[in-house]
Amino acid sequence: MELIIGRDGATAKLKVVNDTQVTLFGEAASVPSDVSRQHCQLTAINDNTFVIRNIKSANVTWVNGVEVQSKRITKDDKIQLGQSRFDLPLEEILEQMKPNLVDIKPLKQVWEDYSKATIAIRKRQQMNNLLSRIPIFLTMLGGLLIALSESIRPYSITFTVIALLIMAYGFYRQATDRAIDKQERLKKQFQRDYVCPKCGRFLGTIDYDLLLQNNNCPGCKARYIK
Numbered sequence: 001m002e003l004i005i006g007r008d009g010a011t012a013k014l015k016v017v018n019d020t021q022v023t024l025f026g027e028a029a030s031v032p033s034d035v036s037r038q039h040c041q042l043t044a045i046n047d048n049t050f051v052i053r054n055i056k057s058a059n060v061t062w063v064n065g066v067e068v069q070s071k072r073i074t075k076d077d078k079i080q081l082g083q084s085r086f087d088l089p090l091e092e093i094l095e096q097m098k099p100n101l102v103d104i105k106p107l108k109q110v111w112e113d114y115s116k117a118t119i120a121i122r123k124r125q126q127m128n129n130l131l132s133r134i135p136i137f138l139t140m141l142g143g144l145l146i147a148l149s150e151s152i153r154p155y156s157i158t159f160t161v162i163a164l165l166i167m168a169y170g171f172y173r174q175a176t177d178r179a180i181d182k183q184e185r186l187k188k189q190f191q192r193d194y195v196c197p198k199c200g201r202f203l204g205t206i207d208y209d210l211l212l213q214n215n216n217c218p219g220c221k222a223r224y225i226k
């Protein structure tokens, strides 16, 4: 993390720039004009240690009452800017600038369960389709055999009976099939579960691996932890 801290030209609020993200702190006109627009730079070494550095040597920066050009500091140090010693709200700034991260690993399981269940429903539908075609096939085959051979004619009744049985089984399966309800429930459940753990936004019917490639939540912009 590297922050550029200074006075916002338009509002005279404290302005903190993190990469391209600009955050303003405090009331309008709360920052005196002896704080430059780009006054100092704050670089994180770790969670609690930072280096504060004047951007121009003409700027004045104080650490615990001592004027510095560049100094290693912690959260607890008192930082002031400019000759009029504007108190820098360091803790507030660090709190605001905390990286916005969200762990979406639990969604991997949600996605896998959803796609498995969806495939199972589709396979069942495929099986139903197949079952409805077998009797037609048997009937046609029976007709063909009868036409071809005298001797098979007495057995044609067997084909018809088998075809009817399969047909009846197919009707039973379709009549008892709750695939549509199941699919509807599954979809609702998925829309409840496949959401950003931070802001709760539904992340869409997108494969988990593709989701990770998106890098951040389209709602709260939290970055996904890889």
Ligand SMILES: [Zn+2]
Pocket: 196, 197, 198, 199, 200, 201, 217, 218, 219, 220, 221, 222
């Ligand atoms: Zn979010």
